[in-house]
Amino acid sequence: MEIAAWIIVVLLFAIGMAGAIYPVLPGALAIYAAFFVYGFMVSFEPFGFWFWAIQTVILAVLFIADYAVSAWGVKKYGGSRASVVGSTIGVLIGPFVIPAFGLLIGPFLGAVIGELIAGSDLNKSAKVGFGSVVGLFSGVVVKIVLQLVMIVAFLIWVF
Known part of the structure; x- marks a missing residue:
């Protein structure tokens, strides 16, 4: 049972990390779900208040940062x-x-079209489109770092 749990946990971690880059995947939620899989299939014993508090704060920061960045x-x-x-x-x-x-291309074109609809000229709209790509990459970096922190904290608590 423990081997199956670890396979599922690693799979959820991989889906979570892929979700940092590909936004239609659950990202941090998959990583958070891995903690419950481990708990139900192996044991919740390693996890105390501080584990859940830290992980939940990171999860909340990820949701806020995803949009804000x-x-x-x-x-x-x-x-x-x-x-x-x-x-x-x-x-x-x-x-x-x-x-x-x-x-x-999607966020770039979406921002350009949105800015054109708002009445801006093409030059400004293209600049804003570039900004959307900068924001996207910044968000990806933040997500990767915070999700790795979640995984490392899990491993520290378990081992």
Whole structure:
């Protein structure tokens, strides 16, 4: 049973880390779910109040940072709310419409289109689109680091 638990935990960790890059995957939620899988299949004994408090705070920070860092990139380059919304839509549908490069092109085009709808010229809209990609990459770095912290903390508590 313990071997099966570890296989599922590692699989959930891998899905979680992939979710840091590919936004349609559950990301941090998959990592958080791995803790419960381990608890139910092996033991909750290693996990105390501080484990759950730290992991829950990191999870909350990840949810907030996911939106805030991307929005920061758009806003830093002069984007409006319409470009933030467009960028978010682009992140979600871009990878499906353009499988190889949709993760980059989607938020860029979404922000550009959103900014054009808001009344900006093409030059400013392109600058905001670039900001959306900067925000996306910044968000990915933050997610990878925090999710690795979650996994390392789990391993420290278990071992």
